[in-house]
Amino acid sequence: MLGYFVKRVLLIIPTVxxxxxxxxxxxxxxxxxxxxxxxxxxxxAGTGNSVLSQFFVYIWxxxxxxxxxxxxxxxxxxxxxxxxxxxxxxxxxxxxxxLTLLIGVPAGIFAAVRRGSAGDRAxxxxxxxxxxxxxxxxxxxxxxxxxxKLRWLNVLMMDKTxxxxxxxxxxxxxxxxxxxxxxxxxCEVLDKQYVTAMRSLGLRNRSVVYRHALKNxxxxxxxxxxxxxxxxxxGCIVVDRFFSLPGLGMYLANAIRSRTTNTxxxxxxxxxxTMCCVGVLADAVYLIVNPAMRENxxxxxxxxxRGKEGRA
Amino acid sequence: MKxxxxxxxxxxxIFFSDPWSVAATAVLLLLVLACFVLPFFLKxxxxxxxxxxxxxxxxxxxxxxxxxxxxDMVARxxxxxxxxxxxxxxxxxxAAVIGGVLGLLSGYWGGRLDFYVMRVVDALSSIPSLFLAxxxxxxxxxxxxxxVYGLAIAAIxxxxxxxxxxxxxxxxxxxxxxxxxxxxxxxxVMRRHVLHNVLPVFIIQIVNCLADxxxxxxxxxxxxxxxxxxxxxxxxxxxxxxxxxxxxxRLTFLPVAAIVLTTVSLNIVGNGLRDSLSTTGxxx
Amino acid sequence: MENxxxxxxxxxxxxxxxxxxxVRAVNGVSYEVRRGxxxxxxxxxxxxxxxxxxxxxxxxxxxxxxxxxxxxxxGRELLGLPEREMENLRGSEIGMIFQDPMSSxxxxxxxxxxxxxxxxxxxxxxxxxxxxxxxxEMLRSMGIRDAENAARSYQSSLxxxxxxxxxxxxxxLLRPKLLIADEPTTALDVTIQDQIIRLLRExxxxxxxxxxxxxxxxxxxxxxxxxxxxxxxxxxxxxGTVNDIFYQPAHPYTRAxxxxxPRVDSSRREPLKTIEGQPVDATNLPAGCVFSTRCVHCxxxxxxxxxxxxxxxxxxxxxxxxxxxxxxxxx
Numbered sequence: 001m002l003g004y005f006v007k008r009v010l011l012i013i014p015t016v017x018x019x020x021x022x023x024x025x026x027x028x029x030x031x032x033x034x035x036x037x038x039x040x041x042x043x044x045a046g047t048g049n050s051v052l053s054q055f056f057v058y059i060w061x062x063x064x065x066x067x068x069x070x071x072x073x074x075x076x077x078x079x080x081x082x083x084x085x086x087x088x089x090x091x092x093x094x095x096x097x098x099l100t101l102l103i104g105v106p107a108g109i110f111a112a113v114r115r116g117s118a119g120d121r122a123x124x125x126x127x128x129x130x131x132x133x134x135x136x137x138x139x140x141x142x143x144x145x146x147x148x149k150l151r152w153l154n155v156l157m158m159d160k161t162x163x164x165x166x167x168x169x170x171x172x173x174x175x176x177x178x179x180x181x182x183x184x185x186x187c188e189v190l191d192k193q194y195v196t197a198m199r200s201l202g203l204r205n206r207s208v209v210y211r212h213a214l215k216n217x218x219x220x221x222x223x224x225x226x227x228x229x230x231x232x233x234x235g236c237i238v239v240d241r242f243f244s245l246p247g248l249g250m251y252l253a254n255a256i257r258s259r260t261t262n263t264x265x266x267x268x269x270x271x272x273x274t275m276c277c278v279g280v281l282a283d284a285v286y287l288i289v290n291p292a293m294r295e296n297x298x299x300x301x302x303x304x305x306r307g308k309e310g311r312a
Numbered sequence: 313m314k315x316x317x318x319x320x321x322x323x324x325x326i327f328f329s330d331p332w333s334v335a336a337t338a339v340l341l342l343l344v345l346a347c348f349v350l351p352f353f354l355k356x357x358x359x360x361x362x363x364x365x366x367x368x369x370x371x372x373x374x375x376x377x378x379x380x381x382x383x384d385m386v387a388r389x390x391x392x393x394x395x396x397x398x399x400x401x402x403x404x405x406x407a408a409v410i411g412g413v414l415g416l417l418s419g420y421w422g423g424r425l426d427f428y429v430m431r432v433v434d435a436l437s438s439i440p441s442l443f444l445a446x447x448x449x450x451x452x453x454x455x456x457x458x459x460v461y462g463l464a465i466a467a468i469x470x471x472x473x474x475x476x477x478x479x480x481x482x483x484x485x486x487x488x489x490x491x492x493x494x495x496x497x498x499x500x501v502m503r504r505h506v507l508h509n510v511l512p513v514f515i516i517q518i519v520n521c522l523a524d525x526x527x528x529x530x531x532x533x534x535x536x537x538x539x540x541x542x543x544x545x546x547x548x549x550x551x552x553x554x555x556x557x558x559x560x561x562r563l564t565f566l567p568v569a570a571i572v573l574t575t576v577s578l579n580i581v582g583n584g585l586r587d588s589l590s591t592t593g594x595x596x
Numbered sequence: 597m598e599n600x601x602x603x604x605x606x607x608x609x610x611x612x613x614x615x616x617x618x619v620r621a622v623n624g625v626s627y628e629v630r631r632g633x634x635x636x637x638x639x640x641x642x643x644x645x646x647x648x649x650x651x652x653x654x655x656x657x658x659x660x661x662x663x664x665x666x667x668x669x670x671g672r673e674l675l676g677l678p679e680r681e682m683e684n685l686r687g688s689e690i691g692m693i694f695q696d697p698m699s700s701x702x703x704x705x706x707x708x709x710x711x712x713x714x715x716x717x718x719x720x721x722x723x724x725x726x727x728x729x730x731x732x733e734m735l736r737s738m739g740i741r742d743a744e745n746a747a748r749s750y751q752s753s754l755x756x757x758x759x760x761x762x763x764x765x766x767x768x769l770l771r772p773k774l775l776i777a778d779e780p781t782t783a784l785d786v787t788i789q790d791q792i793i794r795l796l797r798e799x800x801x802x803x804x805x806x807x808x809x810x811x812x813x814x815x816x817x818x819x820x821x822x823x824x825x826x827x828x829x830x831x832x833x834x835x836g837t838v839n840d841i842f843y844q845p846a847h848p849y850t851r852a853x854x855x856x857x858p859r860v861d862s863s864r865r866e867p868l869k870t871i872e873g874q875p876v877d878a879t880n881l882p883a884g885c886v887f888s889t890r891c892v893h894c895x896x897x898x899x900x901x902x903x904x905x906x907x908x909x910x911x912x913x914x915x916x917x918x919x920x921x922x923x924x925x926x927x
Contacts, residue, residue, distance in 0.1 A: 015438075018431065018435055019435040019438060019439065021435075022431075022432055022435040022436065023435075023439070023447060026448065026451065026465065027447065027448070027450070027451035028451075030448065030451040030452050030458075030461070115658065116658060128576075128579060128580075128583070129576060131579065132523070132572070132575040132576040132578070132579040133572050133575065133576070134527040134530055134531060134571060134572075134575065135531070136530075136531060136534055136547075136550065137568045137571060137572055140550070140557070140564060140565075140568050141568075143557060144557070144561060144565075192699065193694065193696060193699045193700055194699055194700055194701055194702050194703070196655050196694075197692075197694055197700040197701065197763070198702055198710075199653075199655060199686065200653055200655060200686055200687070200691070200692040200694075200767070201686070201687045201691070201710075201714045201766050201767060201769075202683065202684075202685075202686040202687020202688055202714060202717055202718055202770065203687075203713060203714060203717050204683055204717055205679065205683060207713070207717070212702050212704075212705070215704050215705075216702070216703070216704055227440075230439070230440030230443075231440060233440060233443070234440045234441075234442035234443055237442070237443070237446075238442075238531055238534075238535075241534070241535055252446060253535055253536075255450070256446065256449065256450050256535070256537055257536075259450060261450060261451065264446065264447050264450045265447075267443075268439065268443070268447055271439065271440070271443060272438060272439060275438055275439075275440075276438075289704070290703075290704050291704065291706075291750065292703050292704055292750040292751075292752050
């Protein structure tokens with residue numbers, strides 16, 4: 001098992017490099033101009049070279065000096081700025097993830113245990129409606145309702161309570177996914193023979209559901225968490241702009257407007273890195289939860305907690 | 313007994329037996345009509361500014377009022393819908409075609425082609441789609457004409473994976489060997505067997521892609537990426553009205569309502585399709 | 597004799613909702629299990645034998661509906677009991693072992709943990725160490741040699757035979773008065789089958805518990821059962837002692853079943869005897885006797901009306917129009 005994790009951790013950097021390469025090449029091929037310089041440096045390195053050599057120069061700078069280049073207009077290195085904004089977004093994402101799990105998983109269990117009943121159908125209807133609404137519309141709804149009509153909350157982010165609306169927006173945009181997959185996974189597990197067998201042994205229903213069934217159902221749930229993080233990050237980006245928060249969203253918007261490929265590329269690296277780490281963490285959680293798998297996993301194994309294709 | 317002629321008629325029957333699916337389909341058709349046909353009958357265009365009548369409420373002349381430059385909101389919405397829905401549909405089609413072809417070639421021929429293509433597809437799908445679209449837009453630059461390609465690239469990955477899975481599934485089957493032994497060419501085999509196998513999932517993915525891409529399109533419009541004013545786009549309309557969110561909520565509410573209506577309907581249709589196309593092989 | 601009745605099922609009717617209609621799985625089934633005896637329930641798949649057992653434990657799926665009937669355990673009506681009471685009953689008064697040992701244990705918990713949880717669910721004051729020790733002891737008495745190690749493993753490391761022993765150990769931990777065995781040996785090979793049956797018999801002798809043994813295998817019935825109930829299409833066809841059923845089968849169905857059992861002494865060239873026709877479709881039951889579509893002696897009355905229960909011997913009953921009270925057969 002140790003070999004497996006070593007392998008996964010070692011693979012993070014190469015994976016990020018590959019992803020960066022793909023994006024780099026795509027961006028370069030789409031811009032269409034021959035002399036387009038992808039990344040601007042303080043010392044003007046890499047100017048006028050071919051795309052591939054520009055890429056290698058870039059990777060070199062990133063890996064050795066942690067230098068993501070400079071902003072072409074101000075000539076200031078973007079690394080620190082980017083880290084600051086990114087850190088803010090990460091904190092929001094983390095908090096949102098926690099909240100989402102705290103709300104979504106119990107809701108999914110609730111629906112699964114009462115499968116087919118009115119409660120279940122209500123939950124399904126609500127999740128479907130929520131998941132169909134894009135995040136800024138949710139944000140709009142929040143603002144309309146809480147700020148305008150009820151006059152409870154401010155939009156100005158003066159103190160802690162003002163984070164309710166942005167957090168609420170982000171959480172709402174992903175909670176439906178978690179609820180749905182929890183419900184599906186729990187339904188599948190509750191149908192299994194060992195659940196009936198455990199009940200017949202006299203184990204209390206509550207224990208069977210929350211201890212035994214849930215533990216078994218955690219596998220698909222944990223798998224989905226990796227992709228949820230991606231959506232959460234995007235949600236944070238949108239919400240940043242809406243509520244004027246100092247996160248990645250604002251930073252990126254400016255970068256796009258001024259066509260600073262540096263920033264966008266760097267952000268892509270950060271995000272890709274985060275998602276890889278989340279993937280490894282998800283696998284770790286999976287193995288903690290499912291000890292029976294521990295013996296079967298070696299450095300040869302592929303990814304354990306695989307995300308689901310398409311919709312849950 | 314329930315003796316159907318084909319899985320297709322069974323799917324159609326199941327789909328239309330659900331009132332929600334029918335309602336959602338009707339709503340979508342109405343929206344398409346409103347956005348693509350209605351503009352021909354409108355008196356005002358989305359461009360006609362008239363500062364004298366700006367920010368007016370609903371009236372006989374302007375049933376949904378005017379915006380901050382005096383433009384008719386009905387026109388803004390309708391043309392905005394034309395842009396948003398049109399771009400979304402176009403991007404989906406492009407993604408479906410490119411992704412489908414990639415998946416087909418990759419799955420059917422395998423080997424090194426498959427390996428490299430799948431590395432690229434995996435890399436693309438490991439980035440959340442909104443962000444990928446942002447990245448592509450940044451590369452493509454401002455141009456409105458290029459907007460659609462950014463959206464398309466962000467949507468290719470699932471199509472490639474789905475078609476590849478179906479191709480792999482089929483390529484291993486014995487009836488393929490039999491077909492080829494009987495003289496069918498590779499292309500024919502691909503067309504008949506793989507297509508038939510992949511069609512249900514493919515259709516469902518198209519609907520999902522439409523919904524997801526619509527959301528990304530509106531978000532990008534909201535962030536003013538790839539849209540040149542005065543071109544209306546629902547997300548962009550929202551952004552323009554955002555400053556007046558408290559005083560004149562109508563300006564933001566209308567585009568939001570349009571977006572939500574479309575996405576909810578698309579989701580309902582997607583669910584209905586999933587239910588009606590789900591099993592392979594009938595009731596038992 | 598009457599005080600010895602541990603379990604009494606009468607007039608049980610259970611149906612299921614399904615996309616193809618209402619499945620009438622159990623239609624007016626009645627039987628009794630006495631203290632210390634092994635009652636065998638015999639029938640083909642789909643005869644409703646397992647369903648009635650699940651009803652006893654309150655473990656029917658959501659799609660099932662108990663239409664009518666009563667189930668009395670030690671005089672107490674089980675149907676309609678609040679879930680809390682059923683939880684108390686399960687494991688401690690009535691236990692159950694299942695057909696497929698490969699999937700009857702929670703794969704993410706250790707065997708020992710499952711066993712101690714069983715104990716502590718009903719005796720909350722017992723400490724973890726003690727519960728674990730009791731679990732290990734039970735495993736040992738089931739013939740699992742390296743019990744300590746087995747308790748520390750997960751079910752994936754154990755063979756089918758061992759898993760079934762673990763299941764039996766778990767179900768006997770709280771010394772239930774009645775054990776329901778739902779085809780516990782069907783999924784195992786013959787040598788293991790024998791060991792399991794012997795194990796169950798030993799336990800029964802030791803503790804005086806009753807067993808409701810569900811099976812389609814007459815060999816096992818002869819081996820372990822005291823009395824037998826034969827079911828088909830959700831109805832009871834015949835019921836009596838093991839000797840009655842084997843040596844004086846009254847119902848045509850029972851006779852046909854016995855005839856179909858391959859014999860060691862039959863000639864190799866003889867074709868195996870089968871019962872003509874298909875098992876009954878539970879969504880579309882015949883109006884009369886449920887066996888009428890396959891019975892060689894079937895008459896007009898059989899097709900029209902359901903036969904009443906007739907007594908053909910001491911504690912020997914069967915449900916057939918061709919029988920008169922006292923045992924002589926018509927036609």
